[in-house]
Amino acid sequence: MARYQPRDSYYWRARDRGLPSRAAFKLDELLARHRLVRPGARVIDLGCAPGGWLAVLGAAVGSHGLVVGIDLSPTRAASPNVITLTGDLVDPAVRAEAVARLGGQADLITSDVSPKLTGIADRDQARSAELLNVALEFAHTALKPGGAMVAKAFMGAAFGEVAASFRRRFASVELARPRASRPGSAEIYLVATGFQPAPD
Numbered sequence: 001m002a003r004y005q006p007r008d009s010y011y012w013r014a015r016d017r018g019l020p021s022r023a024a025f026k027l028d029e030l031l032a033r034h035r036l037v038r039p040g041a042r043v044i045d046l047g048c049a050p051g052g053w054l055a056v057l058g059a060a061v062g063s064h065g066l067v068v069g070i071d072l073s074p075t076r077a078a079s080p081n082v083i084t085l086t087g088d089l090v091d092p093a094v095r096a097e098a099v100a101r102l103g104g105q106a107d108l109i110t111s112d113v114s115p116k117l118t119g120i121a122d123r124d125q126a127r128s129a130e131l132l133n134v135a136l137e138f139a140h141t142a143l144k145p146g147g148a149m150v151a152k153a154f155m156g157a158a159f160g161e162v163a164a165s166f167r168r169r170f171a172s173v174e175l176a177r178p179r180a181s182r183p184g185s186a187e188i189y190l191v192a193t194g195f196q197p198a199p200d
């Protein structure tokens, strides 16, 4: 899950375009393929540092849209339509602040969260699944009915259960592996549309 990989063409392309991370290309591809965001949209980005996805989302929502990012690490907001919060997404106060700063529920929640890795695959995958469940729980307060979610997961023992939880709450859940994912990586992206909140 966390092996060091040498710099590849996506690293150099990100550097040439002034993007803070190569991860931007993954979201770029997913948004283009699934048409998940339109100008004026409101988006919450979980695990936003160092800001590659924020750059893509800020450009996609335009000057009438808004993106709020959360990360444990302080993250620079590269444009006026992007706000960043430093905190743990597990903390309900941090999540509530994100919704308040967004000014209402989001059209799209993105999550590229990766836990601090121990190198023990089972433990890392389990922690990743826990964080993904927190992100899905967050959707119940922060995502509009009919909204969409893009979330990174890791293939492993916990994956089936995570995917099933998403399928219960979204009309459609597709699995995607962007070209910019590193070869051999266990990561996979859930692209979920048509959010159906649980009844109270």
Ligand SMILES: C[S@@+](CC[C@H](N)C(=O)[O-])C[C@H]1O[C@@H](n2cnc3c(N)ncnc32)[C@H](O)[C@@H]1O
Residues within 6 Å of the ligand: 020, 021, 023, 024, 046, 047, 048, 049, 050, 051, 052, 053, 054, 070, 071, 072, 073, 087, 088, 089, 090, 112, 113, 114, 115, 116, 131
């Ligand atoms: C792969 S990076 C995200 C890259 C980002 N999407 C980009 O394009 O630059 C994963 C991030 O998840 C963050 N993270 C891990 N656990 C978190 C938590 N509990 N709350 C908030 N952020 C978390 C890490 O700090 C890290 O910055």
